[in-house]
Amino acid sequence: MLQRPEIKVAPPGPKAKEIIAKDGAYSSPSYIKEYPLVIERGEGSWVYDVDGNRYLDFMGGIAVASTGYSHPRVVKAIQQASTKFLHICSTDFYYASFADLCERLASYVPKMGKKRVFLTNSGTEAIEGAIKLVRHHTKRPYLIAFKGAFHGRSLGAISLTSSKVGQRAFFGPLLPGVLHLPYASPYRCYYGKEKKDCESHCICANQLETDWFKNHMDPKEVAAIFIEPIQGEGGYVMPPRKFLADLRHICDEHGILLVFDEVQSGVGRTGRMFASEYFDIAPDVYVSAKGLGSGMPIGAIVAKEKVMSWPRGSHGSTNAGNPVCCEAALATLDVVDELLPQIQKNGEMLIAGLSELQKKHAVIGDIRGVGLMVGCEFSHPKTGEPIPEFKAQLEQKAFSKGLLLLGCGQSVIRFAPPLVITSEELEVGLEILDQCLNELEKLK
Numbered sequence: 001m002l003q004r005p006e007i008k009v010a011p012p013g014p015k016a017k018e019i020i021a022k023d024g025a026y027s028s029p030s031y032i033k034e035y036p037l038v039i040e041r042g043e044g045s046w047v048y049d050v051d052g053n054r055y056l057d058f059m060g061g062i063a064v065a066s067t068g069y070s071h072p073r074v075v076k077a078i079q080q081a082s083t084k085f086l087h088i089c090s091t092d093f094y095y096a097s098f099a100d101l102c103e104r105l106a107s108y109v110p111k112m113g114k115k116r117v118f119l120t121n122s123g124t125e126a127i128e129g130a131i132k133l134v135r136h137h138t139k140r141p142y143l144i145a146f147k148g149a150f151h152g153r154s155l156g157a158i159s160l161t162s163s164k165v166g167q168r169a170f171f172g173p174l175l176p177g178v179l180h181l182p183y184a185s186p187y188r189c190y191y192g193k194e195k196k197d198c199e200s201h202c203i204c205a206n207q208l209e210t211d212w213f214k215n216h217m218d219p220k221e222v223a224a225i226f227i228e229p230i231q232g233e234g235g236y237v238m239p240p241r242k243f244l245a246d247l248r249h250i251c252d253e254h255g256i257l258l259v260f261d262e263v264q265s266g267v268g269r270t271g272r273m274f275a276s277e278y279f280d281i282a283p284d285v286y287v288s289a290k291g292l293g294s295g296m297p298i299g300a301i302v303a304k305e306k307v308m309s310w311p312r313g314s315h316g317s318t319n320a321g322n323p324v325c326c327e328a329a330l331a332t333l334d335v336v337d338e339l340l341p342q343i344q345k346n347g348e349m350l351i352a353g354l355s356e357l358q359k360k361h362a363v364i365g366d367i368r369g370v371g372l373m374v375g376c377e378f379s380h381p382k383t384g385e386p387i388p389e390f391k392a393q394l395e396q397k398a399f400s401k402g403l404l405l406l407g408c409g410q411s412v413i414r415f416a417p418p419l420v421i422t423s424e425e426l427e428v429g430l431e432i433l434d435q436c437l438n439e440l441e442k443l444k
C-alpha cells in the first residue's frame, strides 16, 4: 500500500521539544532552523522524527540526500570502508577509493578534455579552492559573480555570494575585486520586476563587453566568472541557454576562466549528471558537493588539466577526500547513474502536477526547472509581486501535515526531493500541497 505521511503527535512532540531546548541552550545562534523537525532516522524519501511522525521529504535535506536517506548501497559502502581505515591524509598518501573517485569525476562533462580533480570536505571549501586555483593559474586578481548567487560562507566564498545581506554583514572587508552582475532570468529580473516590465534592467552577457570591459574593468585582469548554471539559493532560476553560451564565448575571447558551481545542480539533480551537460556548455572548472556523498561531507574541484596547474604543496587538506566519504561518493554516483532517466521523467511529472495546481491556485506564479530541481514562485495574483510571507506560511503548514518543503529566493519553494523519489510519492506530496494551498487561501 502507498505510504503517506503520518502525524501522530503535532510537531514538535515532547521528545522533540526536549532536544530543541537543549540545542537552543548550547548551539550557536547563527543556525537558521526552518521548522522544529527533529529527525530520528530516514529511509528513501521518508523522514521519521523522534516522536514517531513520518514526513515525506520534498527538499532532500537541501538537495543533499541524493540517494535518499540511508540508501543500502551507500550505507554498505560506508560500513565496508570504515572497517578498513578511517583516515591517512590524502594530501600526503595514496589509496584506491581516492584515485577511483578522481577518475570518476573526471569522466563527467564532455568537451572539457582531460581533467584533474581536487577533493574537499564541502561546497564552500571547493569554491574557496577554486578561487585560489583560478587566481593561481591566470595570475589575475578579479572575479565576476552574480546577484542572487550563493557559493558558501568562508570569506572567499561569501565574497562571491550575493544572496542575503545577513550572510555578509559585518564579516568584511571581503575579497576586493569581485563584481556582481544581474543573473539572467527569463521570467523575473533580479530587481523583482516581471520580465515584460524590465527590459532595461536585464543583463545580456554582452553588457560585459559593451559596458564593464569598456568603461570599468580590463578583462585582462579578470581571472574567472563564477556562476551557478541554475541558481539555487537565489530562487531556482534557470537562465536562458544563450546566456551561458555567451559567457563561454566572452571567457574564450579574453582568457577568462568559466567556473560552474554545480554544488546544488550537480550529481543528477537535473536528470543529467551535471547541469553543464543539460546546457551543453563546458566550463573550465566545475565544482561539486552536496549530493555527491549522499550526506557524507565531500566536495570536488574538477578542472581542465591545463587549468589545474598549481604546483606540489600549493593547496591541500588534512581530511578532504576521506576514504569513507570517497566510497560513499562512488556508491552515490553508481546509484544516481542508474536513476538518471527516472529523474528526468519524474521532473516532468512534477512540473505538470504543479502546473495543474496553478490552474486552481492563483497564488502560484512561475514554475521552472529541470529534472528534480524545480522552483515554484508564489506571487500576488493581481500585481505579480512576490509574497515572501506566503512561502513561510506554506513551509509551516506543509510541515504540520508531514510534507517537508524549503524555500529559496524571495518567495520560491524549491522542489529538490531525494532523487530516488517515485512518481507515486510525488503525487502524494502534490496532493498535500494542494490541501495546504486550499487552507492558506481560505485564511485570507
Ligand code: PLP
Pocket (backbone or CB within 6 Å): 122, 123, 124, 125, 127, 150, 151, 152, 153, 228, 232, 233, 261, 262, 263, 264, 265, 289, 290
Ligand atoms: N554553492 C552552492 C550553489 C550552494 O548551494 C551551496 C550550499 O548551499 C554551496 C556552494 C556551499 O556548500 P556547502 O554548504 O557544502 O559548504
